[in-house]
Amino acid sequence: MSSLAYAVSDSMTMLRRNLKHAQRYPAMSLSVVIMPVMMLLLFNYAFGGALGAGISGGPTGGGSYIDYVAPGIILMTATAGAVSTAVGVCVDMTEGIVNRFRTLSISRAAFLTGHVLGSVIQTLIAIALVIGVALAIGFRPDASAVEWLAAIGLLTLLALALTWLSAGIGLVSRTPESASNTPMPLTFLPFLGSAIVPTDSMPAGLRWFAEYQPFTPAIETLRGLLMGTGIGNSGYIAVAWCVGLTLVGYFWSRSAFGRTSKR
Amino acid sequence: MTAPTTAPILTAPPAISALGLRKSYGDKVVLDGIDLTIPEGSIFALLGPNGAGKTTTVQILSTLIAADGGQAQVAGRDLTREADGVRAAIGVTGQFAAVDNLLTAEENLLLMADLQHVPRAEGRRRAAELLRRFELTEAARKPVVTFSGGMRRKLDLAMTLVGDPRIIFLDEPTTGLDPRSRRTMWEIIRDLVVADGVTIFLTTQYLDEADQLADRIAVLDRGRLVAEGTADELKRLIPGGHIRLQFADLTELDAAARHFGAAARDPEELTLRIPSDGSIPTLRAVLDVLDDAAVRAESLTVHTPDLDDVFLTLTGHGTPDTTTEMAR
Numbered sequence: 149m150s151s152l153a154y155a156v157s158d159s160m161t162m163l164r165r166n167l168k169h170a171q172r173y174p175a176m177s178l179s180v181v182i183m184p185v186m187m188l189l190l191f192n193y194a195f196g197g198a199l200g201a202g203i204s205g206g207p208t209g210g211g212s213y214i215d216y217v218a219p220g221i222i223l224m225t226a227t228a229g230a231v232s233t234a235v236g237v238c239v240d241m242t243e244g245i246v247n248r249f250r251t252l253s254i255s256r257a258a259f260l261t262g263h264v265l266g267s268v269i270q271t272l273i274a275i276a277l278v279i280g281v282a283l284a285i286g287f288r289p290d291a292s293a294v295e296w297l298a299a300i301g302l303l304t305l306l307a308l309a310l311t312w313l314s315a316g317i318g319l320v321s322r323t324p325e326s327a328s329n330t331p332m333p334l335t336f337l338p339f340l341g342s343a344i345v346p347t348d349s350m351p352a353g354l355r356w357f358a359e360y361q362p363f364t365p366a367i368e369t370l371r372g373l374l375m376g377t378g379i380g381n382s383g384y385i386a387v388a389w390c391v392g393l394t395l396v397g398y399f400w401s402r403s404a405f406g407r408t409s410k411r
Numbered sequence: 412m413t414a415p416t417t418a419p420i421l422t423a424p425p426a427i428s429a430l431g432l433r434k435s436y437g438d439k440v441v442l443d444g445i446d447l448t449i450p451e452g453s454i455f456a457l458l459g460p461n462g463a464g465k466t467t468t469v470q471i472l473s474t475l476i477a478a479d480g481g482q483a484q485v486a487g488r489d490l491t492r493e494a495d496g497v498r499a500a501i502g503v504t505g506q507f508a509a510v511d512n513l514l515t516a517e518e519n520l521l522l523m524a525d526l527q528h529v530p531r532a533e534g535r536r537r538a539a540e541l542l543r544r545f546e547l548t549e550a551a552r553k554p555v556v557t558f559s560g561g562m563r564r565k566l567d568l569a570m571t572l573v574g575d576p577r578i579i580f581l582d583e584p585t586t587g588l589d590p591r592s593r594r595t596m597w598e599i600i601r602d603l604v605v606a607d608g609v610t611i612f613l614t615t616q617y618l619d620e621a622d623q624l625a626d627r628i629a630v631l632d633r634g635r636l637v638a639e640g641t642a643d644e645l646k647r648l649i650p651g652g653h654i655r656l657q658f659a660d661l662t663e664l665d666a667a668a669r670h671f672g673a674a675a676r677d678p679e680e681l682t683l684r685i686p687s688d689g690s691i692p693t694l695r696a697v698l699d700v701l702d703d704a705a706v707r708a709e710s711l712t713v714h715t716p717d718l719d720d721v722f723l724t725l726t727g728h729g730t731p732d733t734t735t736e737m738a739r
């Protein structure tokens with residue numbers, strides 16, 4: 149086998165290991181689904197009336213509030229998945245098994261790739277469940293098959309970016325607790341974007357931040373694909389952000405993994 | 412006529428050789444020039460107290476960390492330039508268990524087989540064989556979280572063996588084990604060399620462990636090798652134990668200490684530890700010195716040799732801390 153074939157096979161072995169962990173100890177994976185589902189219910193049944201009234205005259209064009217908020221919350225599922233990656237990587241680093249992996253003649257990237265792919269797969273499953281709940285409580289997207297595919301592609305790309313970043317956070321965190329706290333701001337960013345309310349309803353300073361942070365173009369693109377609202381250049385900006393963050397996360401994680409030697 | 416050529420070298424190259432290995436963390440010099448030559452198919456023990464630099468040596472030789480200076484070859488490959496080649500030849504069982512707690516014992520072994528590209532069927536066969544050999548067959552399907560310390564150690568070693576390494580590093584393989592598990596571990600280690608002809612590099616804090624297992628022993632003290640040889644050679648260096656004198660107060664202790672050369676004074680315990688082979692004549696000599704000096708000792712006890720004696724004899728100071736004794 150070539151070294152690339154080895155790298156792929158080692159990554160797949162690591163992926164199987166992580167999926168086995170998730171399957172056996174589903175608590176972490178469940179927490180990824182529970183948070184967005186709670187928010188869907190909360191925003192639909194508790195706040196939906198008030199928020200929806202404010203928005204219906206605006207860019208959503210009179211649809212119900214669940215149609216506005218669901219894409220944002222679906223996207224938040226990806227951030228919740230990222231937190232679980234940071235914890236998983238950090239736990240491994242503190243358990244000593246990583247030192248064993250390092251003394252094997254295996255591809256250095258395999259350990260991280262296995263974690264990241266495992267998390268992305270779990271995140272996509274969680275996203276499917278959240279979409280299911282959204283549909284059950286009245287979300288009515290008008291997307292075509294191609295638009296659905298594009299939406300899934302965007303979500304995968306975003307999950308990949310966030311997961312590589314979180315893998316880096318997991319590597320530099322000293323304890324699993326700090327690994328779970330550090331990515332928290334990430335999970336709040338969508339709130340400070342257009343996930344819950346349109347940015348033009350925000351005060352000036354926040355609005356400026358909301359319009360230039362990466363989640364807003366991603367949310368606008370997803371909403372556009374699923375609900376047919378205008379996307380404009382958000383699509384390109386979102387993809388550029390995702391690719392950029394993926395590269396930053398990847399190289400940061402690789403170098404952090406090379407540096408952290410042992411406990 | 413051509414110039415005479417040198418005779419072909421018939422002896423096999425050493426499994427591990429190192430020259431002038433150095434490592435510092437900040438200002439702290441951890442390894443201060445270590446030279447090693449370990450022949451293939453032998454058991455080598457690196458003996459030293461806590462903090463001597465044993466783990467650091469293992470980490471360098473197993474490619475986990477880089478040395479600051481010196482060079483080393485493991486399995487005929489250069490440690491820095493051919494790290495991957497070294498990794499393909501070695502197996503490492505670190506000081507702390509490196510098992511996947513969330514998987515079962517069997518899954519841990521199969522994971523190692525997969526990562527070392529052992530074909531599936533062969534991997535299963537080896538896993539089953541190792542589980543049997545280490546008496547883990549009954550626990551094979553249980554998650555490792557539920558394992559005792561001894562079982563975990565055995566699994567850890569089994570994982571090291573899945574890839575059929577030619578050179579095995581064992582960092583304090585029996586520290587913290589109960590006496591029975593310790594003996595089992597010793598047997599397993601001996602069998603490895605007899606049955607598979609592998610080379611073993613182990614570290615230990617216990618002289619008796621090195622004595623039981625190793626063909627050659629090197630004594631590490633504060634990052635330097637202070638002695639190297641077979642167990643018998645080392646034992647000839649140390650007188651065979653020590654005599655411990657207990658005093659009533661510091662004045663008596665200090666008075667006595669002035670009359671003994673290589674003795675370790677412990678002002679907290681108010682004891683003096685004198686190297687001795689425990690024979691009647693040396694015992695009498697010690698009593699005579701006390702008599703002549705008119706110093707009164709509360710009690711006297713004779714001890715068989717342990718690591719502290721090796722240190723006392725070789726370095727003129729006791730072990731830097733008391734963990735050796737606490738760990739027993």
Ligand SMILES: Nc1ncnc2c1ncn2[C@@H]1O[C@H](COP(=O)(O)OP(=O)(O)O)[C@@H](O)[C@H]1O
Binds near residue numbers: 460
């Ligand atoms: N990563 C590190 N950073 C700073 N000091 C270290 C590090 N690793 C080891 N040391 C120091 O190096 C010395 C030797 O450590 P070690 O090799 O673990 O000893 P041993 O295994 O013989 O107990 C100790 O004083 C330890 O504190």
Ligand SMILES: [Mg+2]
Binds near residue numbers: 465466506582
């Ligand atoms: Mg150690």
